[in-house]
Amino acid sequence: MxxxxxxxxxxxxxxxxxxxxxxxxxxxxxxxxxxxxxxxxxxxxxxxxxxxxxxxxxxxxxxxxxxxxxxxxxxxxxxxxxxxxxxxxxxxxxxxxxxxxxxxxxxxxxxxxxxxxxxxxxxxxxxxxxxxxLDDALSPREIEVLQLAASGNSNKRIAHALNLSEETVKTHMKSILSKLRVIDRTHAVAVAAKRGIIIL
Structure with missing residues (x-):
């Protein structure tokens, strides 16, 4: 089939x-x-x-x-x-x-x-x-944050959507950049999409 x-x-x-x-x-x-x-x-x-x-x-x-x-x-x-x-x-x-x-x-x-x-x-x-x-896997929450970032949302809007503080979103984003070994969120989105972590 x-x-x-x-x-x-x-x-x-x-x-x-x-x-x-x-x-x-x-x-x-x-x-x-x-x-x-x-x-x-x-x-x-x-x-x-x-x-x-x-x-x-x-x-x-x-x-x-x-x-x-x-x-x-x-x-x-x-x-x-x-x-x-x-x-x-x-x-x-x-x-x-x-x-x-x-x-x-x-x-x-x-x-x-x-x-x-x-x-x-x-x-x-x-x-x-x-x-x-060999990489550290992103947590389910980090994947949610990155998926929302991929749609062009600011940290403030991501925080509101996930009912988190803006500071918590910044902490998640810092962790995401470190785990994916990238320098900014645009690169993080590109790498995560290529690896199938998020769907664009």
């Missing part, structure tokens, strides 16, 4: 799979809700799942599918190479993480690996996870 909100990507995957004698595309879905319903209906051996989708994203769908079907084998298809995003997906139960830019080269081998119960991570994702594991 392929789950992605872009019809062209689903068509592209279908075309690649159509050329394979040992793989059959049993169904398609365009968001997390449809993915859960589709999984219940088709029980695919392998599910290819996008992360960013309307209504319900891939992470929530993976969590729901794995809770109901612990044996589900799910591969993330994404444009995001971020280590934090990959870790969240793997912790939710995904067995593979594949960048959409690599589909033509690696899709079939990834499906075969995951079907056999093996994990599949591209080398650049694996090394990003390894390097990211």
């Amino acid at each position: 392929v789950v992605d909100d872009h019809p062209l990507l689903r068509e592209g995957v279908a075309a690649v799979l159509d050329a394979q004698e040992d793989i059959v595309l049993v169904g398609e879905a365009s968001n997390g809700h449809e993915a859960i319903a589709g999984y219940r209906r088709w029980r695919p051996d392998v599910t290819l799942m996008d992360l960013q989708m309307p209504e319900m994203g891939g992470l929530e769908a993976i969590t729901a599918i794995i809770a109901e079907f612990p044996e589900a084998r799910i591969v993330i298809l994404t444009t995001y190479a971020g280590d934090v995003q990959a870790m969240r997906a793997l912790k939710a139960g995904a067995l593979g993480y594949l960048l959409k830019s690599s589909l033509r080269r690696e899709l079939i081998s990834t499906i075969h690996d995951v079907h056999l119960g093996r994990r599949y991570l591209q080398p650049e994702i694996a090394s990003a996870i390894a390097l990211g594991a």
